[in-house]
Amino acid sequence: MLMLLTILLGSLPVLVLGCALFVRLAQAEGRPTAEERQTTRRALQRPRFFTAGATPPLRPARIPVEALLSQIDRHIRLEQAAAESFLECPTPEGLRSRTLSTLAN
Amino acid sequence: MLSTQADLLATLSKDEADRVMALGRPLTMPAGSVLFDLGAPADRVFVVERGRVALTLPMQVGGVEEDVLVEEKQAGETFGWSGLVPPHRYTLKAGAAVESVVWTLPRAALLEHFAARPEIGYIVTRNLAAVIGRRLQIFQTMWLREMQRVVELRYP
Numbered sequence: 001m002l003m004l005l006t007i008l009l010g011s012l013p014v015l016v017l018g019c020a021l022f023v024r025l026a027q028a029e030g031r032p033t034a035e036e037r038q039t040t041r042r043a044l045q046r047p048r049f050f051t052a053g054a055t056p057p058l059r060p061a062r063i064p065v066e067a068l069l070s071q072i073d074r075h076i077r078l079e080q081a082a083a084e085s086f087l088e089c090p091t092p093e094g095l096r097s098r099t100l101s102t103l104a105n
Numbered sequence: 106m107l108s109t110q111a112d113l114l115a116t117l118s119k120d121e122a123d124r125v126m127a128l129g130r131p132l133t134m135p136a137g138s139v140l141f142d143l144g145a146p147a148d149r150v151f152v153v154e155r156g157r158v159a160l161t162l163p164m165q166v167g168g169v170e171e172d173v174l175v176e177e178k179q180a181g182e183t184f185g186w187s188g189l190v191p192p193h194r195y196t197l198k199a200g201a202a203v204e205s206v207v208w209t210l211p212r213a214a215l216l217e218h219f220a221a222r223p224e225i226g227y228i229v230t231r232n233l234a235a236v237i238g239r240r241l242q243i244f245q246t247m248w249l250r251e252m253q254r255v256v257e258l259r260y261p
Contacts, residue, residue: 065167072166073174080176083246095249104254 075101110181111152111208115232121225126152128218129210134158134201140185143198147187149211150233153178156205160184160197172198176240183236188212190237 078099086094098105114122131154134140140151143163151158157179161172175197178184187195189212219226 065169065171068166069171069173072164076174079247079250080243082250083243086246087242095246096253 071101071103075099075103079104111183112181112236113150113152113183113229113232115228115235117225117228121222125210125215125218125225125229126208128214129208131206132209134205134207136201136204138201140199140201140207141195143195145195147185147193147195148213149185149209150183150188150215151185151199152183152208152210153180154206154208155180156207157202158184158205158207159200159202161200162197172200177202183233186233186237189215189230189233 078101082094082097082099085097109119109122111122111126114125117125129149132140134156140158141147157177159174160176160178162175163170164173165171166173176184184199185195187193188210193212215229219229
């Protein structure tokens with residue numbers, strides 16, 4: 001019994017020392033070195049491949065509804081006129097003729 | 106005189122044309138007023154005497170439903186022929202673009218007159234077929250032209 005207690009007491013400091021050393025080593029591994037920190041900083045500053053030089057997409061300009069309705073009205077009138085012209089003289093070219101419609105051109 | 110100008114009454118004598126027009130009555134439409142809505146029961150045919158009638162269909166524009174011009178009818182022109190052609194439902198909306206006067210010809214009165222005068226019925230129906238056929242030709246041409254543009258856009 002006395003011998004057991006002696007062994008335990010003797011090994012306790014060694015155990016505590018070992019644990020302290022282990023914790024210190026684990027913390028040291030998680031902490032980046034100065035060189036690693038610099039490498040990481042350079043990597044973050046480097047432009048990304050897919051976004052390098054990219055400009056934000058242009059949003060189509062929104063026109064007022066009234067203006068759009070007016071364009072639609074004009075487009076339909078021009079297309080009807082083109083259709084009537086085709087019916088006067090039906091040709092394949094008449095089906096592909098261009099009008100002055102801003103919706104179609 | 107409308108009876109001598111109306112496309113529906115082409116080749117009819119003036120007397121016969123007047124008899125057909127006498128089956129209906131004129132209707133004055135203030136600018137912007139609606140004559141019939143899309144899908145409404147069709148029991149009469151119309152002929153423009155004066156002004157302009159806009160035939161429209163609804164379209165989503167900017168998230169809002171708007172009436173888009175499909176065709177505009179002027180003096181002497183017939184519209185609302187679904188009043189004589191089954192299934193007797195108007196497939197467009199009709200409204201006065203400007204202050205207009207239109208003659209309304211009820212189907213019941215027309216059919217009764219045609220039953221008594223088949224030769225008049227034949228001529229009027231033939232004229233109606235020409236009106237309908239013209240619209241079909243115009244719109245099939247317009248449709249093909251739009252499809253051409255769709256194909257060119259997708260496969261340049």
